[in-house]
Amino acid sequence: xTTATTTRPALPSPLRLGxxxxxxxxxxxxxQKENLIFTVSLPAVLxxxxxxxxVKEAAAAQMFAASMIGAGIISTSFVGLGMxxxxxxxxxxxxxxxxxxxxxxxxxxxKIVLVFVSSLVEAALLxxxxxxxxxxxxxxxxxxxxxxxxxxxxxxIACSLIGVALSALAKSTKTAAGVFNLxxxxxxxxxxxxxxQSALPESLxxxxxxxPLKWVCQGxxxxxxxxxxxxxxxxxxxxELGRTALVLGAWTVIGLVLVARTFRWSNTSR
Amino acid sequence: MNAIRVRGLTKAYKGHRAVAGVDxxxxxxxxxxxxxxNGAGKTTSVEILEGHxxxxxxxxxxxxxxxxxxxxxxxxKLGIVLQSAxxxxxxxVREAVRHYAGYYADPRDPEEVIDLVGLTEKAKARxxxxxxxxxxxxxxxxxxxxxxxxxxxxxxxxxxxxxxxxQFWGLVKRLAAEGTTILLTTHYLDEAxxxxxxxxxxxxxxxxxxxxxxxxGGRANADATVRYLAAGGYTEIRTSEPAKxxxxxxxxxxxxxxxxxxxxxxxVYLELIK
Ligand SMILES: Nc1ncnc2c1ncn2[C@@H]1O[C@H](COP(=O)(O)OP(=O)(O)O)[C@@H](O)[C@H]1O
Ligand SMILES: [Mg+2]
Numbered sequence: 001x002t003t004a005t006t007t008r009p010a011l012p013s014p015l016r017l018g019x020x021x022x023x024x025x026x027x028x029x030x031x032q033k034e035n036l037i038f039t040v041s042l043p044a045v046l047x048x049x050x051x052x053x054x055v056k057e058a059a060a061a062q063m064f065a066a067s068m069i070g071a072g073i074i075s076t077s078f079v080g081l082g083m084x085x086x087x088x089x090x091x092x093x094x095x096x097x098x099x100x101x102x103x104x105x106x107x108x109x110x111k112i113v114l115v116f117v118s119s120l121v122e123a124a125l126l127x128x129x130x131x132x133x134x135x136x137x138x139x140x141x142x143x144x145x146x147x148x149x150x151x152x153x154x155x156x157i158a159c160s161l162i163g164v165a166l167s168a169l170a171k172s173t174k175t176a177a178g179v180f181n182l183x184x185x186x187x188x189x190x191x192x193x194x195x196x197q198s199a200l201p202e203s204l205x206x207x208x209x210x211x212p213l214k215w216v217c218q219g220x221x222x223x224x225x226x227x228x229x230x231x232x233x234x235x236x237x238x239x240e241l242g243r244t245a246l247v248l249g250a251w252t253v254i255g256l257v258l259v260a261r262t263f264r265w266s267n268t269s270r
Numbered sequence: 271m272n273a274i275r276v277r278g279l280t281k282a283y284k285g286h287r288a289v290a291g292v293d294x295x296x297x298x299x300x301x302x303x304x305x306x307x308n309g310a311g312k313t314t315s316v317e318i319l320e321g322h323x324x325x326x327x328x329x330x331x332x333x334x335x336x337x338x339x340x341x342x343x344x345x346x347k348l349g350i351v352l353q354s355a356x357x358x359x360x361x362x363v364r365e366a367v368r369h370y371a372g373y374y375a376d377p378r379d380p381e382e383v384i385d386l387v388g389l390t391e392k393a394k395a396r397x398x399x400x401x402x403x404x405x406x407x408x409x410x411x412x413x414x415x416x417x418x419x420x421x422x423x424x425x426x427x428x429x430x431x432x433x434x435x436x437q438f439w440g441l442v443k444r445l446a447a448e449g450t451t452i453l454l455t456t457h458y459l460d461e462a463x464x465x466x467x468x469x470x471x472x473x474x475x476x477x478x479x480x481x482x483x484x485x486x487g488g489r490a491n492a493d494a495t496v497r498y499l500a501a502g503g504y505t506e507i508r509t510s511e512p513a514k515x516x517x518x519x520x521x522x523x524x525x526x527x528x529x530x531x532x533x534x535x536x537x538v539y540l541e542l543i544k
Binding site: 009010011012017020024027028031032088091092093095096098099100101102103265266 | 320321322342343345346348350352354355356357358359360361365369370372373374375376412413416
């Protein structure tokens with residue numbers, strides 16, 4: 001028997017493990033039909049239904065698509081991811097992982113990969129529906145696509161962290177639906193997803209402005225707007241991209257702190 | 271250095287003492303069984319050793335490391351076989367085993383492990399479609415894929431049919447023969463007797479006896495009972511020298527229905543956990 005532990009080869013790096021986990025997460029995700037129907041295609045379906053009612057002109061289609069993509073990625077990152085962590089705790093995934101040399105960082109990277117890919121697929125589906133049914137125009141300048149990329153990334157990371165942090169509040173997937181959906185639905189209302197934020201009373205608008213959803217949607221509207229003149233329709237009268245980065249960055253930090261303090265590998269660890 | 275060393279381990283849940291001062295030493299390469307009824311504190315103790323639960327008090331060293339502070343290197347040397355997981359349902363057996371192999375520096379060959387646990391025919395099946403027994407064998411596969419030095423098996427055969435249990439025992443013996451240290455909990459006496467080099471009986475959160483399956487609770491030195499049929503009734507003689515007693519008896523002719531028994535592990539066990 002060899003007990004010379006020093007000669008053991010090195011363990012795989014957390015990043016490599018994280019990507020491997022991401023692959024496995026994606027495989028499991030896309031093999032479940034409920035995910036394809038209810039998560040990935042939901043924004044596209046909503047776009048189709050609500051768009052038919054609300055969208056009367058080209059500019060409105062642009063704004064509506066932007067908000068729906070924003071709401072969609074927050075749904076996958078915050079609600080979907082939070083629920084999946086609760087599910088992982090319930091079905092023993094987390095307990096099993098805890099017993100292996102896989103660090104939490106890799107688990108989280110795997111989740112982020114899952115959210116990134118599924119959100120992108122979701123946004124692409126929505127864009128297709130928008131283009132076919134509502135003559136949606138995709139941005140043409142590199143500048144706009146760069147804005148899309150960072151708003152998307154920062155939004156996904158911040159909301160994923162908050163989703164993982166809140167997963168500690170739910171003991172089972174049964175109770176988790178409430179924990180995640182309630183704040184999400186309220187925020188959708190406060191953040192100008194379905195109604196323009198400028199139509200809300202000042203106090204509610206202020207509350208919505210504390211949370212990521214408003215900023216992600218506003219960032220996407222800046223990307224999809226036919227021209228920058230549409231910024232006057234925002235509550236502040238401008239796209240406020242700097243502030244968007246600031247708020248999302250702050251939520252990323254808050255999320256990191258919360259995850260570090262509240263994350264539980266199992267319901268019985270204490 | 272012992273694989274496991276525990277001194278004065280305690281753990282309470284809301285004032286209820288689940289583990290009340292346990293001492294344990296498991297040598298490297300040993301198969302050690304913790305035998306005890308439901309609620310004895312087996313899972314609590316094992317999960318503390320695995321680093322899955324916090325403890326209230328006592329010293330614990332597993333492969334030279336305090337489980338509360340064990341890092342990645344330490345975890346890579348452990349094999350933990352879960353009791354009731356239902357994860358990875360949509361992966362195939364092969365995908366799951368391969369995926370977990372990727373976590374380790376020097377894993378076993380996934381195909382070999384699938385074969386070792388007898389799931390070769392199910393390698394392409396989705397994990398969610400496995401029967402209970404097959405699922406548990408997959409749990410073992412995932413537990414040993416990293417070539418662990420120490421394997422924890424918490425009531426591994428609960429709910430198995432007799433044939434599945436025998437197969438599982440064969441698997442544990444193979445691992446033990448390779449030099450793997452094994453800590454096993456069970457409430458089946460025959461399992462402890464078949465597999466363990468040493469046994470500790472846990473009852474009410476305390477170890478009430480410890481020894482080899484043969485000597486547990488003074489079993490090896492206990493008086494034997496010589497029993498035979500004479501004059502329409504059974505006569506029982508308790509003696510420390512049964513051969514002598516029988517020789518004595520034989521002088522008066524062949525005694526009918528003669529048996530010599532010592533307390534079985536079950537007798538000793540039931541006495542201990544009273
Ligand atoms: N997470 C927990 N919370 C509260 N009580 C628990 C918990 N886990 C175990 N117990 C209690 O501790 C005692 C020992 O349980 P356990 O370690 O599971 O025993 P065993 O595995 O030997 O059946 C039991 O009385 C059980 O009800
Ligand atoms: Mg138990």
